[in-house]
Amino acid sequence: MKYKCICDNSDLIECINLGSIPLVNNFKKTYQPKKYPLSMGICKKCMLFQIQKNINPKLMFNNYAHISSGSKSNVSHIKKVFKKISRIKKINNRTKILEIGCNDGTLLEIAQKKTKNVVGVDPAKNLMSKIKKNYLELIPDFFNKKNGEYLKSKYKQFDVIVALNVIPHTINVKEILGQVGKLLSDDGIFFMEGAYFFDTIYKGKFDTIYHEHVSSFTLHSLKNLLNKSKMKIHFAERIPTQGGSIRVIAKKKSSSQQWKKIYRNEKSKNVGKISTYKKAGKLIERIIFKINKNFQKLSASEKVVLLGAPARGVVISHVCNIDQKKIDFAIDDSKTKYNTFFPGKKFKVYNWEKLNKSECKNFFILSWNYKKDLLKKLKKYKKNFNLMVPFPQPKISKLN
Ligand SMILES: [Zn+2]
Known part of the structure; x- marks a missing residue:
């Protein structure tokens, strides 16, 4: 089957196929077996690396379980983002x-301490309805x-227009x-963040690949989109x-050259070659194999508790x-997932209190990007345990 790029070119080349996984934020009171195919391809024309089959965004974002204030980090x-904005x-x-x-x-909430002229847009009605109403709109x-x-x-x-982890999530980029472009004032700034291809998928971190992440950016593909x-x-x-x-x-308008360093660095990594994206697919296959081997070892004698139930963790556990x-069971900080x-x-997500009633000694950390925070917390509940991390290298450590 041929997939179409968001630039309308109908020639996406498949580079990574991860089988089928469920929607990663679909945390419900009943078991949700539905899965959807997941693969990524590169557009020869605009070089945007993207998901090959798009799912109706309403399925994913109208009731969103990920909350920004869900973790201290x-x-x-x-807060740092707002400081950075204020400096520029x-x-x-x-x-x-x-x-x-x-x-x-x-x-x-941080912004409105400086200005009352704040507008927020988000399709997650479950979250928007809880925000205090003292904003413009x-x-x-x-x-x-x-x-x-x-x-x-x-x-x-x-x-100032801000979009944190939003642009890579949208089909209609x-x-x-x-x-x-139309809403930004002449001397205004558009501030965006999103998972970076060369730090994630390129290095085999396949857990940023899911249906909500429509594209994985390089500065090259972003430049094309922004210039348009x-x-x-x-x-x-x-x-x-x-x-x-x-x-x-x-x-x-900007004549800044500051960004050129990253741009040149991408060139040296062959950002424009299809083989770069295919190679990432091969690396991912090897990493999946290693994670599996480690998990078999970890779970050989006793059941395992998952630390964190983030989107990336849903990807890891299914892929x-x-x-x-x-x-x-799994443990997570977000109240929306309890x-x-x-x-x-077929297992459930609980809060940390559940550990008080569990004898479990084997933990697989799915929120590996918050490892420090989680390990500190885990040590309040457990002593002498085995901890497996999937990234940057799959590994099991004995901790006490
Ligand atoms: Zn394209």
Whole structure:
């Protein structure tokens, strides 16, 4: 079957096939067996690396279980984001800020200490309904042409537009960036972050591949997209969040060359060659094999408890075909996940208190990007245990 790129080119070349997995945020009170095929391909024309089959976004985002304030590390990251924005763009009480994908309003709340002119857009009605209403406006919907034009007619322009982990999640990237270009003031900044191909998939971290992550960006593919929306890259940096992300600041006019270093680095890694993406697929196959071997060892004599039930963990457990009979339960910090079934599996997600009633000595950490936080917490409940991490290298350690 031929898949179409978001640039309309109908020639996507498959590079990675991960079989079928459930929707990674589908945490429900009943068992959810439904799975969907998952593979990625590269567009020869615009070089955007993307999911080959798109699922109706309403299935994924209208009731969203991931919450920004769900972990301390994430809240502190969002605070840093706002500091960074303030350093590049002076924020005063007249500054108009728009956040696309505002989730539970963590950033909006920080921003409104400086300016009341704050607008948030997010389709997750379950989260939007809980945000305090002291903002200019909250739109519980997708950011698209319709809402972009509405915002344009009502507020004209915004000085700061933020999209954290949103642009890689959208099928209609062209439509969204087109609206961002129209809404951004002449000296405004567009601030975005998203998982970075060269830090994630390129290194075999397949757990950022899921249906919600429509594309995996390089600075090259982002530049193509931003330029089409009349924006120029002003600043780019690699940041450690989500297992490796890229932060890009774009403006309508900029002569900054700061971002060229990353751009050149991508060239030296053959960003424009299809073989680069196919090689990543081969590496992923080898890593899946290693994770499986480690898990078999870990679960040989006793059941395992999963630490964290993040989106990436749902990917790991399904792509590696982790045997659900060998899992006791999963633990997660997000209240929206308590007492629900882990997507596509027959075991449940609980809070940390559950460990008080469990004799388990074997832990598989799915939220491996928050390993430090989780390990500290685990040590309050357990002594002498085995801990398996899937990345950066699959490994089991004995800890006490
Ligand atoms: Zn394309």
